[in-house]
Amino acid sequence: MTYSHLPVKGKxxxxxxxxxxxxEFLEAVSDECRLIVPEKKGKSTYIFREYTDFSKVAxxxxxxxxPPKRFFFPPSETLFSYTKTEGLSVSxxxxxxxxxxxxxxxxxxxxxxxxxxxxxxxxxSFYWRKREKVGFIGLSxxxxxxxxxxxxxxxxxxxxxxxxxxxxxxxxxxxxxxxFGDDLIRLKSDLFKSxxxxxxxxxxxxxxxxxxxxxxxxxxxxxxxLLTLEYKSEVxxxxxxxxxxxxxxxxxxxxxxxxxxxxxTDLTKGISYRIRRWDACMRKDYALVAGGHNFREDRAAxxxxxxxxxxxxFAEMQGRATCTGCGRCSETCPAGIDMVEVVRRxxx
Amino acid sequence: MExxxxxxxxxxxxxxxxxxxxxxxxxxxxxxxxxDVVDLNVAMPSTGKKPDIAFVEGAITQADEAxxxxxxxxxxxxxxxxxxxxxxxxxxARGPKQRRGWLKDVYPESGEGFKIGFxxxxxxxxxxxxxxxxxxxxxxxxxxxxxxxxxxVMPEVPNYPVCMECKMRENECLLRYRGLPCLGxxxxxxxxxxxxxxxxPCDGCFGPYDDANLESLMEIFRRLGLSERxxxxxxxxxxxxxx
Ligand code: SF4
Ligand code: SF4
Ligand code: SF4
Numbered sequence: 001m002t003y004s005h006l007p008v009k010g011k012x013x014x015x016x017x018x019x020x021x022x023x024e025f026l027e028a029v030s031d032e033c034r035l036i037v038p039e040k041k042g043k044s045t046y047i048f049r050e051y052t053d054f055s056k057v058a059x060x061x062x063x064x065x066x067p068p069k070r071f072f073f074p075p076s077e078t079l080f081s082y083t084k085t086e087g088l089s090v091s092x093x094x095x096x097x098x099x100x101x102x103x104x105x106x107x108x109x110x111x112x113x114x115x116x117x118x119x120x121x122x123x124x125s126f127y128w129r130k131r132e133k134v135g136f137i138g139l140s141x142x143x144x145x146x147x148x149x150x151x152x153x154x155x156x157x158x159x160x161x162x163x164x165x166x167x168x169x170x171x172x173x174x175x176x177x178x179x180f181g182d183d184l185i186r187l188k189s190d191l192f193k194s195x196x197x198x199x200x201x202x203x204x205x206x207x208x209x210x211x212x213x214x215x216x217x218x219x220x221x222x223x224x225x226l227l228t229l230e231y232k233s234e235v236x237x238x239x240x241x242x243x244x245x246x247x248x249x250x251x252x253x254x255x256x257x258x259x260x261x262x263x264x265t266d267l268t269k270g271i272s273y274r275i276r277r278w279d280a281c282m283r284k285d286y287a288l289v290a291g292g293h294n295f296r297e298d299r300a301a302x303x304x305x306x307x308x309x310x311x312x313x314f315a316e317m318q319g320r321a322t323c324t325g326c327g328r329c330s331e332t333c334p335a336g337i338d339m340v341e342v343v344r345r346x347x348x
Numbered sequence: 349m350e351x352x353x354x355x356x357x358x359x360x361x362x363x364x365x366x367x368x369x370x371x372x373x374x375x376x377x378x379x380x381x382x383x384d385v386v387d388l389n390v391a392m393p394s395t396g397k398k399p400d401i402a403f404v405e406g407a408i409t410q411a412d413e414a415x416x417x418x419x420x421x422x423x424x425x426x427x428x429x430x431x432x433x434x435x436x437x438x439x440x441a442r443g444p445k446q447r448r449g450w451l452k453d454v455y456p457e458s459g460e461g462f463k464i465g466f467x468x469x470x471x472x473x474x475x476x477x478x479x480x481x482x483x484x485x486x487x488x489x490x491x492x493x494x495x496x497x498x499x500x501v502m503p504e505v506p507n508y509p510v511c512m513e514c515k516m517r518e519n520e521c522l523l524r525y526r527g528l529p530c531l532g533x534x535x536x537x538x539x540x541x542x543x544x545x546x547x548x549p550c551d552g553c554f555g556p557y558d559d560a561n562l563e564s565l566m567e568i569f570r571r572l573g574l575s576e577r578x579x580x581x582x583x584x585x586x587x588x589x590x591x
Contacts, residue, residue: 042520066518075516244533244561244568247508251515262504265495268378272495278516283508284559299559334511334523334533335564 013176015185015192016199017165022172023054026101028187029137033097036071038064048100058102059167062144063328067107067254068100069114072130075251076277079126079261083271095130099162099184101137106147106324108138108161109154110254113314113322117257120317126276135180138164140206143214146327148340150211151218154324168202218340219347220321224312226346231304235345240299242335247280249329249337250306255322256280281305307342352498355387355399357420359413360440360467361406364484365431366390369403372487379491382498401426401497403480407433407440407467414473421474426497429470430490432483432586436555439483441467442584478502481536483553483586489538506537507557510550514541522549527572529582534560552586562587 017025029035035051038058046061048068080090103111118127138161149155157164162181165172173195176182185192195203250256260279265272279286282302287295296302314322323339330338356366370376370391386397402424408414421427432438443450444466451464470476480493489505496503506513510532514521522528522544531552532544543550556562569579 041518042525045520045525047518065520066515070518241561242564242567244509244511244564245559246511246533248511248515248521251512264492265499267382267491267495267498268375278512280508280512285507299561332515332521332524334521334530335568 013182014195015174015176016168016171016195017174017191017193018171021191022059025188025191026051026054026057029099029101029184032187033099033135036068036098036100038102041065048102051101059139060142061102062141062147063104063107063326063331065328065332066252067110067326067328068103068136069110069254071098071100072134073114073118073127073257076275077126079274079276081271081273092129095133097133097135099135099137102139103136103161104139104141104326105157106149106152106154106326107254108136108157108159109149109324110326111136112160113255113318113324114257115160116318117255117314135162135178135184136160137162137184140164140166140210142210143216144327145215146331147214148216148218148323148325148327150214150325151216151220152321152323152325155211155214156207166203166206168199168206171199173199173203216340218325218343220311220343223321223343224315227308227311230346233346235342236300236304239337239342240303243282243299243303243337244335245282245284245299245302246334247282248332248334250280250282251278252328252332254324254326254328255310258286281309307339307346351382351384352401353386353397353399354383355385355402355424356389357387357402357404357416358389359404359406359417359434360409361431361433362439363390363405365405365434365482366403368484368487369490372491375487375491379494398423400424401428403428403430404470405429405431405434407437407469408473409440409464409467411463411465414468417470417474426477427470427474428493428497429476429479430485432481432553432555433467434470435479435481436586437467437469438553438586441469478505480505481554482539486539507559508537509533509557509560510535510537510539510541510544510554513537513539514544514550517541517545519544522547523568529569529572529574529579531565531582531587534562534565552583555586 026035030051036048037051038046038061039049039056040058041047046058046064047066048064078091080088082088115131118124138157162178163184164175164177174192176185258279258281259276261274261276263272263274284297296305310323311321330340356369358366367390372379386395386399402420404417404427408417429435433440478493480490482489493503493505514532519541523530528549530544530549532541532550534556535550535552536554536557538554566579
């Protein structure tokens with residue numbers, strides 16, 4: 001299988017596959033490479049994990065606890081190791097090709113944002129070493145009460161994915177975007193047909209229906225300006241009393257990209273490791289520098305910082321706010337702090 | 349080069365932390381090649397030599413113990429508190445109001461030599477260079493710290509809550525989804541979210557991290573319907589001191 005994320009030349013290809021035959025397709029993909037799929041975790045939570053059995057694949061889920069970023073930006077990874085005798089050794093585990101199935105538009109946007117972040121001012125080789133070998137099979141979804149993608153303009157995607165499946169009544173409408181996606185289709189090309197007229201009509205109806213299902217709207221008009229103007233608002237103070245600074249909202253965010261770097265030693269093996277691990281800007285020590293100065297010791301300043309950074313901080317690099325509206329932070333916050341409510345308070 | 353001398357000492361405790369160190373097994377044997385263990389009372393008689401680094405578990409409950417750590421402090425380069433009792437008073441310091449009664453129930457009339465005061469963590473009596481919390485301590489965390497101390501550098505230890513480790517393990521939040529009174533949001537990480545990963549709320553054995561927002565979590569517990577008594581009980585095990 002050749003491997004290229006380059007878009008297929010000319011126009012996008014649309015095909016269909018019967019729902020009852022998705023299993024055959026996924027199995028063909030999993031024979032070829034590592035396949036990651038969404039699975040149920042708790043009563044209402046889902047996670048991405050290695051494919052084992054088609055019956056476990058969640059086809060109608062809203063969001064996973066952690067976004068797919070962890071497959072190329074893991075919570076903790078060794079950058080290099082050092083021994084007295086052999087010196088430095090940069091870890092170079094060769095990654096196998098991975099296909100992540102079931103990625104929704106917001107998360108694909110999130111990956112786009114991370115791709116840019118890890119390329120800004122130079123390519124981050126640890127990120128790209130893994131990322132380059134990951135392909136995506138997108139999947140359409142229906143919003144729940146936390147979804148904000150429509151407000152953030154991430155409710156559909158024309159980028160990043162290799163193939164994308166739109167759920168219709170009996171079939172999936174399949175958009176093939178890249179050469180790699182085309183290779184995947186070719187693994188089992190007899191499963192795919194051209195869409196019929198009726199299916200195209202159904203597809204149109206479905207996307208309009210979905211569009212009307214969003215119950216949550218976050219007004220982001222001039223939001224960057226408002227956040228700047230309300231820099232001293234007492235709203236930050238108020239929320240900072242409620243916030244646990246637990247970092248959950250940051251760990252689950254598809255576009256949070258901060259990491260900390262530290263060293264550890266395996267005494268018994270005589271090896272030292274340099275490790276990078278997810279970090280959180282709301283953490284007290286985050287802005288602590290040598291000499292003991294802390295740029296953001298104050299809780300309200302730390303609470304505000306996350307909002308400023310999501311909405312304004314990366315705008316220059318990304319050309320947009322870096323919230324994809326996935327709703328994870330609001331769903332997961334143990335203190336029940338909800339971004340939409342915070343933004344509404346700032347607008348008031 | 350002479351190997352650094354290391355001693356392990358036990359005050360009022362269950363000896364669980366030093367037991368964890370003996371449980372290092374293979375790693376302990378390797379450690380013995382690097383350091384010279386001068387005291388480890390659960391495994392060997394004292395060599396009588398003075399340590400460079402002392403690891404002390406347990407709370408200080410008697411005058412003898414306070415004298416002992418003051419003496420130790422003078423001898424060592426690093427004094428390290430290991431386990432919750434040494435770091436915060438831990439389980440030993442439970443129930444400050446009830447303890448008089450408990451003591452009477454458990455111990456018969458005793459002489460001067462067995463006068464028990466209110467359990468204190470090491471830092472209340474001497475300057476402590478490093479605290480390795482946990483009930484018991486985590487072996488990996490301990491070895492990580494030893495690796496640093498042997499090089500004469502203070503280790504980098506987690507100063508963030510268990511929630512961060514819990515989320516990194518992609519656990520479903522027990523507080524948010526099941527309404528269980530988890531102490532993860534206020535408790536120092538380092539255990540890899542052991543309990544939440546098994547579906548049990550965190551009991552807070554690592555004690556607070558520097559930025560713990562206790563008031564907000566108590567408010568969340570109240571909203572979950574916990575009574576003041578239940579909340580108190582929740583904090584009784586490792587948090588009495590921080591209320
Ligand atoms: S998840 Fe909620 S409580 Fe935790 S840091 Fe984020 S906003 Fe604060
Ligand atoms: S800020 Fe919240 S809603 Fe926005 S992308 Fe991050 S987790 Fe999702
Ligand atoms: S289960 Fe406990 S430790 Fe884990 S995220 Fe929830 S509150 Fe934090």
